[in-house]
Amino acid sequence: MESSSPVAAAAPAPAGAAPPTIVLEVFRYLPDSEDAPRYERFTVPYRHDWVVLDALNHIKDRLDESLAFRWSCRMGVCGSCGMMVNGAPVLTCGAFLRDYLPGPVRVEPLTHFPVSRDLIINMEDFIHKMEAARTWLIPKEPRRLEEGEYRQTPAQLAQYKQFTLCINCMCCYAACPVYGLDSTFVGPAALALGQRYNLDSRDGGQAERAEVLQSDHGVWHCTFVGDCSRACPKGVDPAGAIQMGKVQGTVEYMKALLLPGRRARAQG
Amino acid sequence: MAKDWIRPMPRAWWLTRRTWRVFMLRELTSAFVAAYAAFLLLLLLRAREAGDPASTVWTGFVECLSSPWSLAFHGAVLAMALLHTATWFVAAPKALRLFRGEEPVPERIVVGAHFAAWFGASLLVAWLVLG
Amino acid sequence: MARSNEPIVWSLFAAGGMVAALFLPVTVVLIGFAVPLGWLDAERLWEVVHHPLGRIFLFVLIALSLFHAGHRLRFTLVDMGLRGASHALAGLFYGAATLGSLLAAWLLLT
DSSP: OGGGOOOTTTTTOOOSOOOOOEEEEEEEEOTTTTTOOEEEEEEEETTTOOOOHHHHIIIIIIIOTTTTOOOSSSSSSOOOOEETTTTTEEEGGGGGGGTTOOOOOEEEOOOSSSSEEEEOOHHHHHHHHHHHOOOSSBBBHHHGGGGGOOOOOOHHTTTTTGGOOOOOOHHHHOOOOHHHHOOOOOOOHHHHHHHHHHHHTTTTOOHHHHHHHHHHTGGGOOOOHHHHHOOOOOOOOOOHHHHHHHHHHHHHHHHHSSTTHHHHHOOO | OOOOOOOOTTTGGGGSHHHHHHHHHHHHHHHHHHHHHHHHHHHHHHHHOOTTTHHHHHHHHHHHHTTHHHHHHHHEEEEEHHHHHHHHHHHHHOOOOOOOOTTTTHHHHHHHHHHHHHHHHHHHHHHHOOO | OOOSSHHHHHHHHHHHHHHHHHHHHHHIIIIIITTTSSSSSSHHHHHHHHHHHHHHHHHHEEEEEHHHHHHHHHHIIIIIGGGHHHHHHHHHHHHHHHHHHHHHHHHOOO
């Protein structure tokens, strides 16, 4: 790990006006010993190739081992290290200190979620939303193993592929004011993943998922702010998935209205 | 068991991020859309009241359209209507995802088609009214 | 959770948004600027407003614009902190849009 390298603090500043150090203002909440959160300033070495997560690891290794935060892969695929950096939800493993010069850099836990400790949020609600939206494949036709795989053409794959890139980092929930105002909203990632399976030619769970996706707490709660898509570190477009869900839901609704009995069959 | 810390959103939450201010401005275009619909209803009420194009009720109303108040009102509505048009078309490809085989049709093509349709429709209406 | 009835008002919102996006700017320019500039006189404006095509155009523009705006304002006010009044706002805005549409129909179609 770079953060434990002994040369880190003594490394000469790179060419240009790069400072030798940078200040991080870190959100601290220690529920066992303190009643309310506070911000704590840490001065860490500045390095051109350091990301915010490197700075946090430096703090934990050298300055204050009690600082709590989640991280794992350091390469933008595990989705653990999402935090607010200067007010924007980002993966801290991809947020370079050089983009926040001269500092200070304010690091807070993902907003709109309860904070369990320091930079760690309580993600229970998010897990429930994923379960509620049934974000897994519900096969259209059950097949026995000897019948072989479910086949799909490249064109069928293209319909949903971009939505599979979600890493459940919850940056989109921190970006969404609608979720922040009312957490009964199912929210961007769960709705986009629900839509991802609805768009899958092998899936037959659309009617089952509609109970949540097409409810007042599902796509119909969204006012299309669009920040979820701007915040997504993987380029997924949850706002687009939700608008598609509204269009498809409207078509289904009108069909059911004009052709009575159809909805009953679809659900049966 | 330690207690989670809840951070409620501030009342004026929509002022706190630039994209949220832009969002709120987009939503507020609808107030101007509604105001203009109400103005068109007023125009139709005046027409009914006048009963005849030569009536002073109608010619007086049409004269009022040249007043500074009317020009300011129409200027404000036009600015917000254009903002509505632009934001509506830019958002259109989100709901309308088209594919050509395996390749998604680029968003700028869908957006461009909407602007082209807008331009054509505007010209057609102007030609029918003025032509 | 039950399926929402929101598609009814959302489809009116979406249709109104598209109609307003396509036709509101040109309408504002014609009435608000072509008239003062003298490109459109009182008599011609009268003809346009009473022509069958003009009547249909104005009815669709007024009615759908009202539903578009009512739906958007409802959610804007809910997001601005009136979540508790959500049902009242829905009644107020869709009610006003319905009344405005009926008034437009009466003025244009009778």
